[in-house]
Amino acid sequence: MLVETINNRTADTATESTVLGPFHMVASPPRALGDTIDLVGTGPQCVLEGRVLSADGTPLPGAVLDIWQANDQGFYDVQQPDVQPPGNGRGLFTADQDGRYWFRTIVPTHYPIPTDGPVGTLLEATKRHPYRPAHIHFVVTAPGYRPLTTHIFVAGSPYIESDAVFAVKKSLITEFTPADDPGRPARAHFDIVLQPQARH
Numbered sequence: 642m643l644v645e646t647i648n649n650r651t652a653d654t655a656t657e658s659t660v661l662g663p664f665h666m667v668a669s670p671p672r673a674l675g676d677t678i679d680l681v682g683t684g685p686q687c688v689l690e691g692r693v694l695s696a697d698g699t700p701l702p703g704a705v706l707d708i709w710q711a712n713d714q715g716f717y718d719v720q721q722p723d724v725q726p727p728g729n730g731r732g733l734f735t736a737d738q739d740g741r742y743w744f745r746t747i748v749p750t751h752y753p754i755p756t757d758g759p760v761g762t763l764l765e766a767t768k769r770h771p772y773r774p775a776h777i778h779f780v781v782t783a784p785g786y787r788p789l790t791t792h793i794f795v796a797g798s799p800y801i802e803s804d805a806v807f808a809v810k811k812s813l814i815t816e817f818t819p820a821d822d823p824g825r826p827a828r829a830h831f832d833i834v835l836q837p838q839a840r841h
Contacts, residue, residue: 654696655836659792659808662778664717669707669731677745678732681725684713684747686826687817689793692740693781693833700740701835704783708732708744710776715752748817748827749775751799754806764805771805774798779833786835793831 672678679686693704709731711717718725736742753771756764764771775795782788792808793815794801801809817829 654834656781656789656791656832656834657810657812658790659810659813660806661780661790664711664719665707665709665778665780666719666731669709669733670728672732672734672744674734674737674741674743675745676732676734678708678710678730679712679745679747680729681712684750686745687748687829688743688745688826689777689829689831690741690743691831691833693736693742693783693835694740695786696834696836700736700738701783701786702736702738702740704736704740704742704781704833704835706734706736706742706833707780707782708734709778710746710749711752713747713750715750745826746777749777749795751775769805770800770803772800772803773805774801774809776808781833781835783835785838787838789833789835791833793829 693701693706695701712725712730718727718729718731732744734742734744751772751774754760754773756771775798776792778792780788780790791813793813794809796814796816801814815829815831817827819827
């Protein structure tokens with residue numbers, strides 16, 4: 642996170658970046674706006690929407706959002722190939738003419754990172770827990786703008802103040818608001834502001 646923060650300083654209005662994480666895939670399955678990335682139907686449902694914008698507030702139509710998250714048990718599809726269908730929790734979306742995106746998923750949950758290698762040894766030596774707060778990953782790209790790798794974090798999640806990988810930034814903490822009707826999904830809003838590509 643220290644190297645990532647040094648290498649990805651942002652303008653005041655730009656969305657802050659975070660680490661990529663080990664469970665990204667080269668190509669998430671393309672999905673239409675409004676589709677769900679939850680292929681197993683477990684966990685509390687939610688709708689996540691927002692816009693992709695430039696620093697001056699101009700929408701960026703056609704921006705591509707690569708999105709992935711763990712299931713309601715805290716595992717990614719690649720960790721459970723015999724349990725989860727390939728592509729569960731993943732989607733590649735294209736923003737509409739107003740820069741808007743929206744999709745359905747589950748409210749993510751907190752989970753422990755694997756501790757069976759040198760990371761576990763490091764955590765034990767530093768007397769730190771292995772848990773990450775609930776989050777959803779994004780990689781967002783648009784022509785002429787710097788690619789953005791970031792997360793959004795669920796406000797109030799356990800471990801939000803002590804993320805094992807130090808990736809939480811206050812600007813990325815997002816409210817997932819439950820619906821008044823228990824039969825309807827929770828909702829969350831997250832706008833993404835990209836920085837122009839540096840000119841050489």
